[in-house]
Every structure is written in C-alpha cells, then in structure tokens.
Amino acid sequence: MTYRGLTWDHPRGHDALAAAAGELVSWDVQPLEGFESHPIEDLCARYDLVVLDHPHLGEALAAGCLTPLDALFTTEELTAWERASIGPTMRSYALDGRQWAVPLDAATQVAATRTDLVGEAPATWDEVRALARRAPVALSLAGPHAFLTFTSLAVALGEEPAADPDELISTETGLAVLDLMAAVHSRAPAEAHGLNPIGLLELMADTDRLAHCPLVYGYVTYAPRVTFTDAPVAVPGGRPGSTLGGTGLAVSARCSPSPALLDHIRWLMSPAAQTDFLPRHRGQPSARAAWTNPTTVAADFYRRTTRTCEQAWVRPRHAGYIGFQSAASAAVREALAAATTHREALDRMRALHRASRNPQERRP
Known part of the structure; x- marks a missing residue:
C-alpha cells in the first residue's frame, strides 16, 4: 500500500x-x-x-x-x-x-547576513543595533515569528520564558526585549514587514535590499548567497538567544x-x-x-551555527500554546507599530499565556 x-x-x-x-x-x-x-x-x-x-x-x-x-x-x-x-x-x-x-x-533561529554588503556579521545585539543605523536590517515578525524573536532575545538577556509555567516573563526582561526590538525595527525596510522566514531569506538572496536579519530560522538552501552565523549574544561570551525550530x-x-x-x-x-x-x-x-x-x-x-542549535530554547508544548503564540505575536507587532505601549503589550502577553494554560479561559 x-x-x-x-x-x-x-x-x-x-x-x-x-x-x-x-x-x-x-x-x-x-x-x-x-x-x-x-x-x-x-x-x-x-x-x-x-x-x-x-x-x-x-x-x-x-x-x-x-x-x-x-x-x-x-x-x-x-x-x-x-x-x-x-x-x-x-x-x-x-x-x-x-x-x-x-x-x-x-533548525533554530540564527543570524543571516549578506557579508558582501556589510562585512562580518554582528556578534552582539549592540552591534546589531549599530548595523541597523547604516544598512537595511529587519526582524522576523510575520505569523508566530514576532513572539519567537521576543523569546530568543529574552534568552540572550539571560531569562528563559515560561521557566515558571504560570509566568511568561519578568517585567524587566520583557520591557528590555521590546525596547531593543523597537530600536531595530524602526529602521527596517518596509518591504520586509510581513515576510515569513522564507520570504526574508529570498529577499536577502535575490536582491540587495536586505543585508541582515539577526534572528531567522536557518535554511541551508540559501547558504550559497547568504552567510549564516550563530545568533547574537547580549554580552561577549554569552548564550546565543534562539528558539528551537x-x-x-x-x-x-x-x-x-x-x-x-x-x-x-x-x-x-x-x-x-x-x-x-x-x-x-x-x-x-x-x-x-x-x-x-x-x-x-x-x-x-x-x-557556523552549531553552537546556537546546541543551546536553543525549547518552547512550551501544552494544549493551547499554538493559539497563544499567534496572539502573543500580534501583541508584539502592535507594540512595535506603537499601537499600544510596551507595558500594555507585555501585560497582554502575560495574560494570554496564563489563559492558554487554563482550559476554562481559552477562547474557542
């Protein structure tokens, strides 16, 4: 058969x-x-x-x-x-x-760079922010990826999300992540908004209009044109923040x-x-x-990406997580678009996370 x-x-x-x-x-x-x-x-x-x-x-x-x-x-x-x-x-x-x-x-989120356009890939998030001021840099934000970028940055800053099943992230780390994402996203090329990882890598491989994405799921099929390296760290020698795919x-x-x-x-x-x-x-x-x-x-x-894959963070796998991941990503995008404050977005994400773990609170 x-x-x-x-x-x-x-x-x-x-x-x-x-x-x-x-x-x-x-x-x-x-x-x-x-x-x-x-x-x-x-x-x-x-x-x-x-x-x-x-x-x-x-x-x-x-x-x-x-x-x-x-x-x-x-x-x-x-x-x-x-x-x-x-x-x-x-x-x-x-x-x-x-x-x-x-x-x-x-696969896990790693850095993707057109080194022929900007030279060596940035190794730290401070270097990513500096590169965004002089070259086209974009975050991966489509679909669930806005939240996955958020979680990876939290890992780089030293806090694994949902370490406590009842609490998504601390206020200090959550706001620091959103502030850093906003600083990078504010300079991103408009045509990169809404592209999934495949779309971002195709834009990078086929044109010169995107030079770097600090966190995107690695695809070996684009390696001849795009250089993939470990995800950025917060401080030299730190853990590369990445979410396993x-x-x-x-x-x-x-x-x-x-x-x-x-x-x-x-x-x-x-x-x-x-x-x-x-x-x-x-x-x-x-x-x-x-x-x-x-x-x-x-x-x-x-x-160039083995270290990141070895240390990648594994997402929660409870029933209700998939819907939460989508809703949390929408909250991140609203914050980056200045439709809500960062604190409001963070509070919304934490409430969504608690509801996802309580079957009686989940929406159909």
Missing part, C-alpha cells in the same frame, strides 16, 4: 522525503503557515505521516491523534537517535514520558504502519540518510554528525 504523508512546501521540507519515498509514501505539502498553525488533529485525520513542529504536541496528545513511537520502535533505537541528534531536537518531541516524533530536520516526523493514530514503513523511518534516521542522502537532496539533517562533518554539503552553514 501507499501511505499518505504531509510535509511543508519548501525544498528543505519536501525534496529529500520525496526522493526517498519510492512508492511507499505519497507526500503532499502545505504552506509554512499551515505547518506553524494548522490544527494538528485535522491533519492527522487525513494523513498517515505528518511532519510537525514540537509545540503542536500538547494539542495532539489532548486529541489522541498520534501513535507513540515507543510503541513502534525499541528503547535502544530511540536512545540511539537521541544521542545522535543535535541539541534538544529529539527531546523536544518527547512529552508525558513518551516519544511522539523523531527529529527529521534540525526544525521538524519532527510523526505517525498518526489512523495509520497502521507496515514493517516496510517502520524500516523506512529507521533509514531516514540512519547515519547514511542523515549525513549524506538528506544533505544531497536539500534536506537539513538533525544528526550532530552531519552538523560537525566538514565534508557535509554546505558544511560552513552547519559549522
């Missing part, structure tokens, strides 16, 4: 999967925005394999729409894949004591996987696929060996 799979509509998300599938899996695609926010229960009702983002796990578990992978693979296999994966990629798909997806692809491969509850399908997933996680096949087919592997091997295709991309 042929299984139905859903991934996202970009060469990084589709090409390697399609090349490896043969007649076993027929892969459909959805836009990046669907990958980020479409209800996971609906996708699992229609597909056997789903490429998903780890914050969807809470809603998936609440709906009972995924098959736990520890029911399909041995503990030894799952442990080996975790040990081989870079940073928290494998752990980000574990919840409530079970493994719900494997990290097919690793990437993709996980999950098996829906509607699927009855055959031995051939399970072997196919095993192969996708194998050293041969991760270090050779995926990179050659424009994929972005999750295996640390691929990120640290100097012979990997586009090895400079991985070498």
Whole structure:
C-alpha cells in the first residue's frame, strides 16, 4: 500500500522525503503557515505521516491523534537517535514520558547576513543595533515569528520564558526585549514587514535590499548567497538567544504502519540518510554528525551555527500554546507599530499565556 504523508512546501521540507519515498509514501505539502498553525488533529485525520513542529504536541496528545513511537520502535533505537541528534531536537518531541516524533530536520533561529554588503556579521545585539543605523536590517515578525524573536532575545538577556509555567516573563526582561526590538525595527525596510522566514531569506538572496536579519530560522538552501552565523549574544561570551525550530516526523493514530514503513523511518534516521542522502537532496539533517562533518554539503552553514542549535530554547508544548503564540505575536507587532505601549503589550502577553494554560479561559 501507499501511505499518505504531509510535509511543508519548501525544498528543505519536501525534496529529500520525496526522493526517498519510492512508492511507499505519497507526500503532499502545505504552506509554512499551515505547518506553524494548522490544527494538528485535522491533519492527522487525513494523513498517515505528518511532519510537525514540537509545540503542536500538547494539542495532539489532548486529541489522541498520534501513535507513540515507543510503541513502534525499541528503547535502544530511540536512545540511539537521541544521542545522535543535535541539541534538544529529539527531546523536544518527547512529552508525558513518551516519544511522539523523531527529529527529521534540525533548525533554530540564527543570524543571516549578506557579508558582501556589510562585512562580518554582528556578534552582539549592540552591534546589531549599530548595523541597523547604516544598512537595511529587519526582524522576523510575520505569523508566530514576532513572539519567537521576543523569546530568543529574552534568552540572550539571560531569562528563559515560561521557566515558571504560570509566568511568561519578568517585567524587566520583557520591557528590555521590546525596547531593543523597537530600536531595530524602526529602521527596517518596509518591504520586509510581513515576510515569513522564507520570504526574508529570498529577499536577502535575490536582491540587495536586505543585508541582515539577526534572528531567522536557518535554511541551508540559501547558504550559497547568504552567510549564516550563530545568533547574537547580549554580552561577549554569552548564550546565543534562539528558539528551537526544525521538524519532527510523526505517525498518526489512523495509520497502521507496515514493517516496510517502520524500516523506512529507521533509514531516514540512519547515519547514511542523515549525513549524506538528506544533505544531497536539500534536506537539513538533525544528526550532530552531519552538523560537525566538514565534508557535509554546505558544511560552513552547519559549522557556523552549531553552537546556537546546541543551546536553543525549547518552547512550551501544552494544549493551547499554538493559539497563544499567534496572539502573543500580534501583541508584539502592535507594540512595535506603537499601537499600544510596551507595558500594555507585555501585560497582554502575560495574560494570554496564563489563559492558554487554563482550559476554562481559552477562547474557542
């Protein structure tokens, strides 16, 4: 039989999967925005394999729409894949004591620079602010990315968001983040507003109208034209603030996987696929060996961003988080547009976060 799979509509998300599938899996695609926010229960009702983002796990578990992978693979296999994966990629798909997806692809927010236009990428946020005064610099603010930029900056400033499940961020850090974002955004080229990460990187790669984005999800496919480096730090030697992305491969509850399908997933996680096949087919592997091997295709991309990926912050994964992430991003954009004060936006985000953790307060 042929299984139905859903991934996202970009060469990084589709090409390697399609090349490896043969007649076993027929892969459909959805836009990046669907990958980020479409209800996971609906996708699992229609597909056997789903490429998903780890914050969807809470809603998936609440709906009972995924098959736990520890029911399909041995503990030894799952442990080996975790040990081989870079940073928290494998752990980000574990919840409530079970493994719900494997990290097919690793990505986090890193800095993207046209070094031919502005020279070496800024390493600190003070340097980012200085560069924005003399060259076109933009933040990634479309869809959920305004909030993800906010969280990454908080990490760089020394505070992981939601460390206390009942409190999103301290007032001091939250206001400092919004002030810094406003200082950079006030000089950004208007055509960059509203672009998702793919759009920002295409603008940077195809034109000279955007020279730097300090936090954008890394895409190896743009590496020949754009230089990717570790995310900025607040102080030299500090932690590069970044929010983990990437993709996980999950098996829906509607699927009855055959031995051939399970072997196919095993192969996708194998050293041969991760270090050779995926990179050659424009994929972005999750295996640390691929990120640290100097012979990997586009090895400079991985070498320059490994430190950030290893230290990336993992988002909350409770049911209700996805809606909160979208609403919090809207609050950030309103603050940057001066439609609300920074304090009002911060208070709104914290209230939204508390409501997202309380099912009785969530809006339909």
